[in-house]
Amino acid sequence: MRRFAAQARAEVxxxxxxxxxxxxxxxxxxxxxxxxxxxxxxxxxxxxxxDFLAPGVLALAVMSTAMVSLAIATGFERQYLVxxxxxxxxxxxxxLLAAKTAAIVVVEVVQVGVLVPVALALGWHAGGADMAVAxxxxxxxxxxFAGLGLLMAGALPAMTTLAAANGLYLVLLLLGGMVVxxxxxxxxxxxxxxALPAAALSDALHSALGGxxxxxxxxxxxxxxxxVAPVAAALTFRWE
Amino acid sequence: MPAVEVEDLVVRYGDxxxxxxxxxxxxxxxxxxxxxxxxxGKTTTVETLEGYRRPHGGQVRVLxxxxxxxxxxxxxxxxxxxxxxxxxxxxNARDALRLFASYYDAPMPADELLAQVxxxxxxxxxxxxxxxxxxxxxSLALALVGxxxxxxxxxxxxxxxxxxxxxxxxxxxxxxxxxxxxVLTTHYLxxxxxxxxxxxxxxxxxxxxxxxxxxxxxxxxxxxxxFGAPPGIDAAGLGAALGGAAVIEERPGxxxxxxxxxxxxxxxxxxxxxxxxxxxxxxxxxxxxxEDVFLRLTSSGPS
Numbered sequence: 001m002r003r004f005a006a007q008a009r010a011e012v013x014x015x016x017x018x019x020x021x022x023x024x025x026x027x028x029x030x031x032x033x034x035x036x037x038x039x040x041x042x043x044x045x046x047x048x049x050x051d052f053l054a055p056g057v058l059a060l061a062v063m064s065t066a067m068v069s070l071a072i073a074t075g076f077e078r079q080y081l082v083x084x085x086x087x088x089x090x091x092x093x094x095x096l097l098a099a100k101t102a103a104i105v106v107v108e109v110v111q112v113g114v115l116v117p118v119a120l121a122l123g124w125h126a127g128g129a130d131m132a133v134a135x136x137x138x139x140x141x142x143x144x145f146a147g148l149g150l151l152m153a154g155a156l157p158a159m160t161t162l163a164a165a166n167g168l169y170l171v172l173l174l175l176g177g178m179v180v181x182x183x184x185x186x187x188x189x190x191x192x193x194x195a196l197p198a199a200a201l202s203d204a205l206h207s208a209l210g211g212x213x214x215x216x217x218x219x220x221x222x223x224x225x226x227x228v229a230p231v232a233a234a235l236t237f238r239w240e
Numbered sequence: 241m242p243a244v245e246v247e248d249l250v251v252r253y254g255d256x257x258x259x260x261x262x263x264x265x266x267x268x269x270x271x272x273x274x275x276x277x278x279x280x281g282k283t284t285t286v287e288t289l290e291g292y293r294r295p296h297g298g299q300v301r302v303l304x305x306x307x308x309x310x311x312x313x314x315x316x317x318x319x320x321x322x323x324x325x326x327x328x329x330x331x332n333a334r335d336a337l338r339l340f341a342s343y344y345d346a347p348m349p350a351d352e353l354l355a356q357v358x359x360x361x362x363x364x365x366x367x368x369x370x371x372x373x374x375x376x377x378x379s380l381a382l383a384l385v386g387x388x389x390x391x392x393x394x395x396x397x398x399x400x401x402x403x404x405x406x407x408x409x410x411x412x413x414x415x416x417x418x419x420x421x422x423v424l425t426t427h428y429l430x431x432x433x434x435x436x437x438x439x440x441x442x443x444x445x446x447x448x449x450x451x452x453x454x455x456x457x458x459x460x461x462x463x464x465x466x467f468g469a470p471p472g473i474d475a476a477g478l479g480a481a482l483g484g485a486a487v488i489e490e491r492p493g494x495x496x497x498x499x500x501x502x503x504x505x506x507x508x509x510x511x512x513x514x515x516x517x518x519x520x521x522x523x524x525x526x527x528x529x530x531e532d533v534f535l536r537l538t539s540s541g542p543s
Binding site: 002003006007010014017018076077080081082084085087088089090091092240 | 291325344
């Protein structure tokens with residue numbers, strides 16, 4: 001427990017001290033939220049754009065932390081033999097994984113703590129939001145995204161992971177129903193997008209935070225990714 | 241029970257046999273030096289002891305335990321210094337030491353250790369901004385923070401300046417005095433000669449010599465006397481004076497006489513030089529340096 005707590009504290013401190021991860025975790029989501037709420041150019045389909053953007057940007061924030069930040073940090077830790085070195089300390093891999101998970105949760109709580117007040121200040125109508133359902137979707141999505149992040153970090157060179165994670169981030173941002181509604185995508189692309197975890201999460205958050213029922217398809221997609229991605233990562237992960 | 245035991249260890253990478261039947265052991269309170277040219281199998285051997293790879297044949301024991309199967313019991317009592325890296329690049333030396341200290345039940349105080357390895361002035365510098373030698377010293381400190389019974393140091397002085405090497409040698413000697421078993425690999429033969437109680441020389445995955453450095457150097461003496469004198473002396477004339485022995489000028493001014501290293505022969509040699517009014521620059525009889533032994537036994541020497 002002492003080892004886990006110390007490691008989790010170190011992981012959080014390193015994340016919050018890395019400029020690029022703060023940019024990714026808070027800077028970009030806040031910027032997108034504020035800019036497109038004030039400049040109504042997106043085909044959000046809601047009367048106030050912030051009502052569409054707030055759940056979408058929360059989904060984006062989860063993806064940034066659980067997938068992109070985790071992938072990049074872990075990729076470099078592998079390249080610099082940190083993971084190898086930790087393997088011969090009494091910390092152990094289960095405690096290391098638990099600490100990384102805890103750090104992701106802490107950062108996500110910080111993100112929610114910043115984004116929700118900003119969204120409310122921009123006039124977000126959050127009445128009827130089902131927080132428990134939203135939290136459930138975030139947990140599943142966190143597992144799925146972390147699995148994808150570790151899949152990249154554990155198999156690719158660190159620089160390739162960096163590029164792949166950022167590229168995937170951009171693709172999933174555009175295809176994830178986060179800033180552009182899925183309904184606006186062409187039919188074929190929309191079908192692909194719906195099978196991806198990003199769209200499933202933003203779908204779930206739009207429903208849960210907008211007072212509606214989460215479609216069963218979104219749960220199924222999230223759950224499937226939450227199983228497949230971590231298993232694939234566990235099977236292919238190379239510690240050095 | 242030896243602190244470290246390697247028995248007929250075989251490790252392969254695909255078809256390549258990196259370690260091919262290596263055996264040695266080391267007791268608590270001793271320093272074992274693992275020597276060998278690049279690719280000899282030193283790091284592979286040490287990494288098997290560290291639990292990073294499983295033997296394909298034979299077995300290794302650390303404190304009587306299997307480093308892979310008994311990892312949870314071995315890890316708290318073993319300190320590891322990798323050849324490079326192993327520290328979060330953005331973390332500073334003090335934070336890294338404190339973090340690693342938290343992994344162990346009774347760690348050394350981080351500040352005391354920082355002082356011991358001479359890193360106090362750069363305690364707040366991120367790892368990636370430290371010089372190569374400073375990074376090595378931090379890796380050493382991280383290996384020791386858990387008060388290990390066995391320390392594995394893989395090329396610990398690579399990239400260190402002479403002062404840092406002296407610091408490290410001092411740390412290793414005090415570990416030995418505290419009863420720690422230190423296993424270190426090195427390229428520097430003087431390091432092994434001064435530091436190691438026992439040396440194991442590995443080449444192409446096999447042990448080619450093992451024993452205390454002094455013993456290896458004496459055993460390898462052979463029937464040679466090496467001496468330095470001005471270039472171009474009458475080697476044939478000297479050989480005749482030594483009873484028809486071969487005297488060869490290996491490099492300008494460096495000679496090898498093929499005679500047993502007896503006091504009588506040495507006296508005859510110096511007498512001949514005195515007769516010809518030649519200065520004697522250097523004389524080595526009856527004992528080779530570890531470097532001579534190493535070069536003769538391993539593939540890195542002239543063939």
